[in-house]
Amino acid sequence: MSENAGSRNPLQLRDQPETCRTADAEERSAWQRVIGRFADNCRARSLFVLHYCTGCGAIELPPTITSRFDMERVGVSPMVTPRQADILLITGYVALKTLKRVILSYEQMQAPKYVIGFGSCTINGGMYWNSYATIKQLDQYIPTDLFIAGCMPRPEAVQEVFLELMRMIDAGKANAWRDYYRNYDHYLANQQALFGPQWHTPTDIVAEAKHYGLMGPGTTGPHTRLLDQHAEWALDRIPEDYPERGENERSER
């Protein structure tokens, strides 16, 4: 890699001193821990589910949302964008094409975020255990807090799992999302096994982990190094005289 391209490499930002970072749990004062406890308490009572019908299970969500079972009375409501959602409800089997979108949506969501696997298909493949087109275990690709067994789970089961998630958040136990940062290499390895070594998402998980102080022993590894390599290849592929965005817009006018 040439020196010129190296100076443009944004990955070098990682080695710069961290100027903005949230405090680790042990660094926090007692006052901050009280605030955190209070925040968990509030968070558990206002949850938004991402409106993404990934599979069959979406058919039991309208009854859960609407008048008969009415999940809004326990404080759970649908949300249309990933960035404002707290819960990613994977309703049933996930085909490979959907899994890419699921991972993109999951990485866009703001932490703390919770994933619920809905139905047997997310646990062991369910009815589609021998299908060539679906994944068999959801928690190999994104960390999952809770599962609902059954095909199809009833609306009561969906409500029960929401209540259980609230109890877990309240007790500070719904922390699967931290595992994505701490063991990103493991999840990325499984994703790369499906989608090939060129697989990458627009989100820089390693930089986020560093920024928020969530680096763990498995955050980086051989597979994230492949990601860095891919970024270098991408930089090498951009010609030096490629028009910048501003020039492009000016020439249009």
Next chain:
Amino acid sequence: MRPENYKPVRHPPSHEYELYFGPNHPGIEGNYAIRVRLKGDVVQEAITDAGYLHRGFEKIMEERLWVQNVALVPRICVPDPVPMEESYARAVETLGGIEVPERAQWIRVLMLEMSRICAHLFTFGGNAATIGLYTNMFWGVTMRDLFLDIFEEITGARIYHMYITPGGVRRDLPDGVLDRLAAVLDELERKKPEFDDLFFENAVVINRATGVGVLTQAQALAWGVTGPNLRACGLAHDVRRDDPYLVYPALKFDIPTATSGCSLARMHVRRAEVEQSVRILRQVMERLRTVGGPVRAHLPNPLAWNVPAGEAYARTESSKGELAFFAVSNGGPKPWRIQVRGPSQMHGVQVLERILEGARIEDVAQIMFSLDACPPEIDR
């Protein structure tokens, strides 16, 4: 976004742009996407992007026993699973030369028509929600839940019943379920004026849906559209009448049609179909009180059942259109080839792409819902 992933492209002039509509867009029916190219708010071009729900049904069915597939087929179309079971069971019965007992045939018609009402109620709710009328969605889903309770009582499951098996149905109706179904039908008819008030006589719906997404009869026939979408163009084509199966010849019902082929006409046809289904159900319930006998023909040991070699094509009128199973057996314990003719493939992919051209962006979701495509059945 990582800067290295940003690849500058030469953008077209800013009044023309492309929107990726779905798959987690609330206006999309299921896990499905449309790429729409817009000029202002008018759609220039729409390219559908299916495949999010592909499970490879036709392949995995070849790897399971004939009787194991009974559990698999209802999963093809989630809102309307019973016609799948019926179609598959009838294909296997044709291959095996099995005669279905009369009582089982009446029970199957009962299940099929209940499933049609459920699917149409769901579509009403979805279609109204795309125009912004959420009350209708709440009412439609709640009404459908009453039917799901009856399903649960008969079959033990709300959504996937796995009740219709080759040779008949799994078990007889529980005592008193017909009275409870009659009460649910009365409730539906009692609520009908309120539904009409809220949807079909609502100025918002009339102004938004009239003349939107028009499909002419010639286009519909050329593009292979079936079901309510074809009947809304003025052609009274219905598999229940044209190629009768089960006990439909003994039942009195009309085939509702409309002429304009627009979004509202399609919903009017569905509304009339719900009325006809209620009419059919009342006749079926009357006959079920008198017709007795077994509900299941004698079958060989299902785990070692070599279905005789041959080909069978069984078609059923589902709420989306003409659904068919083509089954080929080579005399073995597993199907040699199964092909599913899903009705949504026609109007959910090709037709949608064509009639979206010239529509406005706020009508895209509404046109999609009025066609009533079922993405899991498109992808299979």
